Amino acid sequence: MLHIDSDFDGGNIKVLRIAGDRADLAIRPDSNGPWFQWFYFRVRGAAGRALRLRIVNAGHSAYPQGWAGYRACVSGDNENWRRTETTYEGGILEIRGHAEEDETWFAYFAPY
Numbered sequence: 001m002l003h004i005d006s007d008f009d010g011g012n013i014k015v016l017r018i019a020g021d022r023a024d025l026a027i028r029p030d031s032n033g034p035w036f037q038w039f040y041f042r043v044r045g046a047a048g049r050a051l052r053l054r055i056v057n058a059g060h061s062a063y064p065q066g067w068a069g070y071r072a073c074v075s076g077d078n079e080n081w082r083r084t085e086t087t088y089e090g091g092i093l094e095i096r097g098h099a100e101e102d103e104t105w106f107a108y109f110a111p112y
Contacts, residue, residue, distance in 0.1 A: 001018075002046065004025070004041055004053075005041065005042060006041040010111055012028050012038060012039050012041070013041035014027075016056065022052040023052070023054065025039075025055050027039045027058070035062040036061055037061045037062045037108065038107075039106070040105075040107040042106075043099065043103070043106065045102060046099035046102060048099065049098070049099050050098050051104075052096055058091060058092060059090070059091020059092070067088035068088060070086055070088065070093075073107045074097055074105065074107075075104070075105040076100055076101035076105075078111075081107070084097040
């Protein structure tokens, strides 16, 4: 069973629904304003699974035009990051990938 959270420094995501290997998520607004763009979260129980992580409010983000051609960052150790398959259609940003580690991290850009 997948478990998704952002309960760590810099984490940002809201879990709306998890069904199998698919999750519907929403980016939380930045503090002190209604804007949002960045996300950073971890998925546990992911090893060997083909994940479909859908950010359903991406079309209402601060700069939705920026999602075209964008590829999310993914890491198995929260230190070494790479880009993964990401699509944007109908206001939904969908991150897809085959998780190699049980705990896998996803971010708008590699955190520092």
